[in-house]
Amino acid sequence: MDEFLTVALSFPTLPYSIVLAFAVLYWLLAAFGVVDDGITHDGLDLHLGDDGLHGISGMFARLGLGGAPVMLVIALLAFFGWTVTYFVHLFLLQSLPTPVRWLAGSATAVLALLPAVPLSVVVLRPIRRLLLRLRPVPQASLLGRVGVVASPQVTATVGHANVDDGGAGLILQVRSQDGSVLARGDRVVLLDYLADHNHYLVVRENAHPALSIQDSLIAGDKEIHR
Numbered sequence: 001m002d003e004f005l006t007v008a009l010s011f012p013t014l015p016y017s018i019v020l021a022f023a024v025l026y027w028l029l030a031a032f033g034v035v036d037d038g039i040t041h042d043g044l045d046l047h048l049g050d051d052g053l054h055g056i057s058g059m060f061a062r063l064g065l066g067g068a069p070v071m072l073v074i075a076l077l078a079f080f081g082w083t084v085t086y087f088v089h090l091f092l093l094q095s096l097p098t099p100v101r102w103l104a105g106s107a108t109a110v111l112a113l114l115p116a117v118p119l120s121v122v123v124l125r126p127i128r129r130l131l132l133r134l135r136p137v138p139q140a141s142l143l144g145r146v147g148v149v150a151s152p153q154v155t156a157t158v159g160h161a162n163v164d165d166g167g168a169g170l171i172l173q174v175r176s177q178d179g180s181v182l183a184r185g186d187r188v189v190l191l192d193y194l195a196d197h198n199h200y201l202v203v204r205e206n207a208h209p210a211l212s213i214q215d216s217l218i219a220g221d222k223e224i225h226r
Helices: 002-008 013-031 049-062 070-093 098-111 113-134 209-224
Strands: 146-149 160-163 170-176 187-194 199-204
Touching: 002 013, 002 070, 013 070, 049 070, 070 098, 070 113, 098 113, 146 170, 170 187
Parallel strands: 170 199
Antiparallel strands: 146 160, 146 187, 160 170, 187 199
16 A cells, blocks of 8 residues: 555656546536536636636547547546556566656656556447436427526627527526626526537527517517407
């Protein structure tokens, strides 16, 4: 046990140990609902901003690691990278002089990603198929409907709204299309549905008077025929 901790908590295994521990902690929190597990999203909100998140997702997609939550991909890469560096460190690097061990360890830490990427791709194949089945079916029929903001606000990154579907009503994830901030109680129009992110793009109702008039006419027609 002492030897395991010594290898796992020293260079070059230590960086992978830290990333792997963070990933395991993240998924434990996701299992208890503390954080979003990202199952219905193409990537996860890592608080990197849109450019940072899309950059990571795009890089993973080019490596064949797309179509899965970013944190899941990071966890797999960290696990396989950790496995490679651990055994190389255990059987080869420990006996080397310190300067040589640091140089060889640096090369090992980088080169460990070479087998980690294809191994992660293999593991992700069945997981990706499962995630595709779990994704919600796009509800294009709701486009043009008017909803009411139910969250404290709707921005380009967060918010939800209530939409009358003729039944019990729907609570939908919505995002402001034009970047404006919408307050609770504002009426909005559903303009587009982004299936990859499972949310609708909306604008304030009075920003599209033609849609507002159409919605009012439909509502009035329903009242007449009751």
